[in-house]
Amino acid sequence: xxxxxxxxxxxxxxxxxxxxxxxxxxxxxxxxxxxxxxxxxxxxxxxxxxxxxxxxxxxxxxxxxxxxxxxxxxxxxxxxxxxxxxxxxxxxxxxxxxxxxxxxxxxx
Numbered sequence: 001x002x003x004x005x006x007x008x009x010x011x012x013x014x015x016x017x018x019x020x021x022x023x024x025x026x027x028x029x030x031x032x033x034x035x036x037x038x039x040x041x042x043x044x045x046x047x048x049x050x051x052x053x054x055x056x057x058x059x060x061x062x063x064x065x066x067x068x069x070x071x072x073x074x075x076x077x078x079x080x081x082x083x084x085x086x087x088x089x090x091x092x093x094x095x096x097x098x099x100x101x102x103x104x105x106x107x108x
Contacts, residue, residue: 035086046101049083057101060091
């Protein structure tokens with residue numbers, strides 16, 4: 001894909017999708033993930049939504065079991081849509097880490 005083709009696709013996005021694309025680009029340029037944190041001793045040190053004990057791997061696994069974003073937000077009312085955008089972006093960027101965490105927690 002050329003930069004010109006990418007530009008056409010980006011311009012065709014709706015405002016919310018453009019915001020998500022910008023957020024993904026910013027995150028890919030830095031090693032820090034907005035809204036995601038890791039703390040030794042909290043949730044096994046796994047990546048989690050900032051200020052919560054909700055690991056990214058658990059959200060990914062819940063989604064795999066068929067939960068929609070709307071359902072996840074309903075079941076976790078203190079999470080925001082932005083939290084899910086951050087979680088999915090992190091999971092997409094770190095698939096091996098997420099898979100390992102899911103497998104490790106299925107064994108427990």
